[in-house]
Amino acid sequence: MAEERINADQVQHVAGLAKLEFNPAELETFTGQLEKIIGMFEELSTVDTTDVPATMRLSDDTLREANLREDQAVKSSDELRHALLKNAPETANGLIKVPAIIDESGDGE
Amino acid sequence: MNYFDQDLTSLHADLVAKKISALELTKATFANLRQVDPQLGAFLNLNEDAALKRAAEIDAKGINPDNVMAGIPVAVKDNIVTKGLTTTAASKMLENFVPVYDATVVEKMRASDAIIIGKNNMDEFAMGGSTENSAFKVTHNPWDVSRVPGGSSGGSAVAVASGQVPVAFGSDTGGSIRQPSSFNGVVGMKPTYGRVSRWGLIAFGSSLDQIGPITRSVKDNAAALNMIAGYDQHDGTSSKQAVPDFTAGLDGNVKGMKIALPKEYMGEGIDPKVREVINNAVKKFEELGATVEEVSLPNSKYGVSAYYIIASSEASSNLQRFDGIRYGFRAKDVKNLEDVYVRSRSEGFGDEVKRRIMLGTFSLSAGYYDAYFHKAGQVRTMIINDFNKVFEDYDMIMGPVAPTPAFKIGDEISDPITMYMNDVLTIPVNLAGLPGMSVPAGFADGLPVGLQLIGKAFDESTLYKAGYAFEQATDVHQQTPKVGGAN
Numbered sequence: 001m002a003e004e005r006i007n008a009d010q011v012q013h014v015a016g017l018a019k020l021e022f023n024p025a026e027l028e029t030f031t032g033q034l035e036k037i038i039g040m041f042e043e044l045s046t047v048d049t050t051d052v053p054a055t056m057r058l059s060d061d062t063l064r065e066a067n068l069r070e071d072q073a074v075k076s077s078d079e080l081r082h083a084l085l086k087n088a089p090e091t092a093n094g095l096i097k098v099p100a101i102i103d104e105s106g107d108g109e
Numbered sequence: 110m111n112y113f114d115q116d117l118t119s120l121h122a123d124l125v126a127k128k129i130s131a132l133e134l135t136k137a138t139f140a141n142l143r144q145v146d147p148q149l150g151a152f153l154n155l156n157e158d159a160a161l162k163r164a165a166e167i168d169a170k171g172i173n174p175d176n177v178m179a180g181i182p183v184a185v186k187d188n189i190v191t192k193g194l195t196t197t198a199a200s201k202m203l204e205n206f207v208p209v210y211d212a213t214v215v216e217k218m219r220a221s222d223a224i225i226i227g228k229n230n231m232d233e234f235a236m237g238g239s240t241e242n243s244a245f246k247v248t249h250n251p252w253d254v255s256r257v258p259g260g261s262s263g264g265s266a267v268a269v270a271s272g273q274v275p276v277a278f279g280s281d282t283g284g285s286i287r288q289p290s291s292f293n294g295v296v297g298m299k300p301t302y303g304r305v306s307r308w309g310l311i312a313f314g315s316s317l318d319q320i321g322p323i324t325r326s327v328k329d330n331a332a333a334l335n336m337i338a339g340y341d342q343h344d345g346t347s348s349k350q351a352v353p354d355f356t357a358g359l360d361g362n363v364k365g366m367k368i369a370l371p372k373e374y375m376g377e378g379i380d381p382k383v384r385e386v387i388n389n390a391v392k393k394f395e396e397l398g399a400t401v402e403e404v405s406l407p408n409s410k411y412g413v414s415a416y417y418i419i420a421s422s423e424a425s426s427n428l429q430r431f432d433g434i435r436y437g438f439r440a441k442d443v444k445n446l447e448d449v450y451v452r453s454r455s456e457g458f459g460d461e462v463k464r465r466i467m468l469g470t471f472s473l474s475a476g477y478y479d480a481y482f483h484k485a486g487q488v489r490t491m492i493i494n495d496f497n498k499v500f501e502d503y504d505m506i507m508g509p510v511a512p513t514p515a516f517k518i519g520d521e522i523s524d525p526i527t528m529y530m531n532d533v534l535t536i537p538v539n540l541a542g543l544p545g546m547s548v549p550a551g552f553a554d555g556l557p558v559g560l561q562l563i564g565k566a567f568d569e570s571t572l573y574k575a576g577y578a579f580e581q582a583t584d585v586h587q588q589t590p591k592v593g594g595a596n
Contacts, residue, residue: 006471018425018470019432019450020463033525034467040526041414041472044484047491054486055493057316057346058302058542069342083209089439096435101446 005038007031110137111145111272113589117177117329120275124172124180131172131180135164135224138182142226142273148592150248151258151267153187154195155227167222177332179222184268184277187228188235188311189320191215194225198311199243200233202431202438202457212309213344214278214320214337221336226274229264233459234428235285235313237261238531241522242461249518250292251590252556256515259289262323266293269323271593276324276333280310281545282317283416284510284535290323290547291510291559294588296330296576297323299535301567302542303348305334306341312427314420315346317539326586327548327576331355334569350567358570359577364398366575367503371406374508374534374561382553387509390550390560393582394507394575401507404499408491409537413529415492416536418472418485424462425469431457464525493541496563505571506563509534510547514556534561544569548576549585557588 011031015022022030081094090097115123123129129137139157146152164180172179185191188198190208192215197203211219218225232242240248240263248263250256251271258267262279266289269277279286281299290297298321305320312318322333338352370391375384391401433439433453440452458466472481499506511531521528538545543563550560560579562572580586 010471011467014467014471014474017474018466019429019454020458020466021451021455030464030467033464034471036526037417037464037468037529038471040529041418041481041485044411044414044418044488045480047408047411047484047488049484049487049491052487052490054483055489055540056486068345080209083207084436087206087209087436089433089437098434099443099446099449 005035005042111141111593112275112325113272113593115275116326117181117275117332120181121177121179125174131164131167131224132161134180135160135182135226138226138274145271145273145593148249148254149251149267149271150246151229151264151271151273152184152227153197153199153230153245153264156194156225159194160224160226164224167224173222176221178218178336181223181276182226182274183218183223184226184229184265184274185215186231186262186265186277186279188231188280189215189278190309190311191225191228194228196228196311197245198234199231199245200458200462201244204244204438206436210309213306213341215309217337223336229262229268229277229279231264232261233462234311234424235261235280235282236424236461236465238284238288238528239516239522240264240289241518242459244459247518249592250515251592252294253515254592255517256556257292257518259292259511259515261285263289265323266290266295266297269293269295269325270590272589273593275329276322278320278333278337279323280318280320281539282314282420283539284532286321286323287510287535287545287547287559287561288531292515292557294549294557294585294590295323295325296327296549296586297321297547298330298334298569298572299538299545300334300338300569301348301544303346303350304544304567304569305337306339306344306347308341308343314423315427316423317420327573327580328356328359331359331573348567353570355569355573358574360574361578361581363394363575363578366399366505368394368399368401369404369499369503369506370401371409371506371508372403373406373409378512378530378533379509380513380553383509383511383513383558386551386553386558387560390579391507393579397578397582402503404503406492406495406499406537408488408495411488412492412537412540413533415485415488416532416540417468417529418481419489419540421465421469422472422482423469425466425473428462428466433457461525489540492537496537496541496543500565505575508561510559510561511535514553514558538563542566544572546572546576548579551585552588
């Protein structure tokens with residue numbers, strides 16, 4: 001193979017961007033699989049796309065204009081707030097609790 | 110009871126005539142489901158108490174004789190949110206997630222007095238073609254339980270094919286309604302992009318996703334699409350195009366219809382037995398007075414690559430919301446905020462979902478965006494142009510849904526590229542936003558094979574008309590699978 005498409009270091013880098021982590025065995029498997037899939041993607045480089053615009057969405061733009069609605073605040077109920085909070089992993093005083101941004105391992109909780 | 114001998118029309122007539130009440134029908138549905146589903150695994154979660162309560166309410170107010178969906182039990186894929194009913198997308202990430210609102214399609218089901226029986230198994234976040242990527246259970250094909258049901262809407266297709274419910278709703282991003290419908294011998298419609306609101310569909314590929322119905326007959330499918338189609342202010346990509354009555358025009362007449370058969374859909378890589386079934390379908394359409402001519406969709410062969418770049422890129426963006434903070438899985442013993450994100454996502458997502466997130470993040474990352482994401486968008490334009498050219502001269506396109514019938518459980522799961530190639534015939538339709546339908550066309554070694562009908566944007570009616578004519582001229586849809594109690 002002429003050049004490596006993606007190596008383990010790059011996979012680590014992309015995993016960091018995606019907020020994922022892999023152990024060494026997973027890293028090896030994923031690198032191999034991604035290498036093959038990205039290899040398949042390379043067939044697109046053989047397609048002549050000179051002056052072809054890219055399609056990024058399919059909505060009918062004239063309809064999209066009309067689809068914009070008023071940006072109005074709607075009051076929600078206590079019942080809804082309660083139901084929403086029930087889905088949060090951790091809450092305190094009716095609010096969603098987020099762990100400290102800075103490492104807590106030094107002094108514990 | 111099972112739903113092999115009745116369709117929506119006859120069920121509705123029985124409900125209106127009070128031969129059976131909605132409550133009796135609902136109870137009978139659960140009784141049959143408990144017999145059948147343990148062998149198949151189509152459902153993740155049942156809605157029994159609420160369904161029985163709702164059925165009693167519908168009986169009390171009476172069945173509307175003009176509403177064919179009133180009192181009808183339906184099943185819903187588990188990536189469509191249902192208020193108060195756990196919705197997991199078959200992911201550990203959402204194992205205990207209880208939505209606080211209904212998807213627009215679910216609101217429409219409730220407004221139509223349809224009765225939601227439960228939520229169907231699927232590939233995690235709709236990523237996969239075999240339902241083997243579910244975090245919770247394996248779903249078996251009722252025609253041969255050693256085989257996959259297809260996916261990602263595998264549970265929905267099995268629930269219908271095995272006679273557990275008359276209607277189920279799936280979602281289709283690259284073939285996820287049509288391919289399992291083909292593998293299970295049922296009718297599955299992926300409507301035009303924008304025809305059905307995506308509000309409340311857990312997002313995978315937002316420029317590709319559509320919700321659609323799976324049924325045993327074409328007419329039932331048209332009635333089910335009637336219920337869910339239409340503009341929704343909550344989905345800016347839903348269309349204001351008028352919604353016709355999709356059950357109108359089902360008269361069996363396809364005389365003079367001009368049908369295109371892309372040579373790329375009948376070539377190398379297609380199982381000869383699948384090709385034979387499709388060739389027989391072509392003959393049937395010709396007997397019925399349609400003309401079928403070979404055409405070319407020269408860029409469709411690049412569809413798989415373009416799709417896996419675009420869909421994965423959109424998925425990597427959509428799945429950022431699963432961060433372990435507001436809802437969903439949070440990893441234990443985390444040290445800080447970054448740790449919450451990384452560990453929750455790494456422990457909460459399955460391998461296929463991670464693969465897609467990685468592919469998408471890679472395709473969108475600095476230095477690769479132009480060569481991958483932008484290039485895929487350009488190829489997408491070329492695929493759309495191919496379709497537009499064919500539709501200048503033809504009313505509809507026809508071909509197989511999938512290159513093979515259902516494969517064995519475990520056979521392809523460790524080989525992503527082989528799995529991705531299953532979508533080669535369905536993906537171009539999503540890239541172009543067109544309607545596509547799978548209609549049972551025959552069997553290969555006892556396994557169902559679906560015929561794919563592809564229409565112009567917002568012309569689902571032609572697909573229903575053609576599908577109905579074909580169905581009425583064959584007895585394929587009357588066959589029943591091994592599992593389901595149809596003895």
